[in-house]
Amino acid sequence: METQTMNAPAATDSKLKEFFTDQLADIYWAExxxxKALGKLQEAATSSELSNAFSDHLEQTxxxxxxxxDVFNxxxxxxxxxxxxxxxxxIDEGEDIIDETEENTAQRDVGLIFAGQKAEHYEIATYGGLITLAQTLGYSDAADVLKQTLAEEKEADALLxxxxxxxxxxxxxxxPNE
Structure with missing residues (x-):
């Protein structure tokens, strides 16, 4: 892919561009x-419906x-x-939920859903901010790519x-409370 040309007045060497790329690096690490984490959630899920949801989102991730x-490029x-x-x-909280809940219980699934939604909400906030920054910096193609991911994160959250x-x-x- 070629480097995108600028459409907006923001400078490509600005502090805003640096912040944008730092946030990209942050969510890149997170994704x-x-x-790895989604694979663990999938294995720990009790219901096949939840396990399948984690499996599908793992592929999306x-x-x-x-x-x-592609956006970096x-x-x-x-x-x-x-x-x-x-x-x-x-992710640490999600691992704690697995460690602290009984296998094959709906309570574990509730905890896993909580963990999954915490991750989704963080991603939704991050991608929303990145889209706005990309648009401000004139990176409309990058914003379009980020919008695809944001839509999938919202769908995953809604499914959970x-x-x-x-x-x-x-x-x-x-x-029963045992």
């Missing part, structure tokens, strides 16, 4: 780590990593990952909400 590499930068403390914390409301939460409310 790469989520590939692999595509998100590739898209971010579109803005004339080499893809680089920068540790994202926020996502590291969210649907699973929680239609099955996991109801089933967990009926499990």
């Amino acid at each position: 790469k780590k989520l590939v 692999r595509n998100h990593v590739t898209r971010l590499e 579109l803005v004339g930068e080499k893809a680089k990952a920068q540790k994202c403390p926020a996502m590291a914390g969210i 909400t649907q699973i929680a409301e239609n099955s996991a939460n109801i089933e967990a409310s009926q499990e």
Whole structure:
């Protein structure tokens, strides 16, 4: 892909461009780590519906990593990952949920949905901000790529909400407190 030309008055060597690429590096690290984390969530899920949702989103997340590499290229930068403390914390919480809940329970699924939605909401906020910055910097092609990912993150969040409301939460409310 070629480096995109600028359409807006923002300078390509501005502090805003630097902030934008730092945030890209942050979410790039996060998406790469989520590939591993989603596999763990999929394996830990009790219901096949939730396991399948995590499996499907795992495939999407692999595509998100590739898209971010494309975005780096579109803005004339080499893809680089920068540790994202926020996502590291969210992933740690998800691992704690797996460790602290009983296998094969709806309660575990409720916890996994919580963990998944925390990650989704972080990603939704990040991609929304990146789209705005890309547009400000004149990177309309990059913004379009980021919009694809944002739409998928919103769909994944909505699916997790649907699973929680239609099955996991109801089933967990009926499990005995042991």
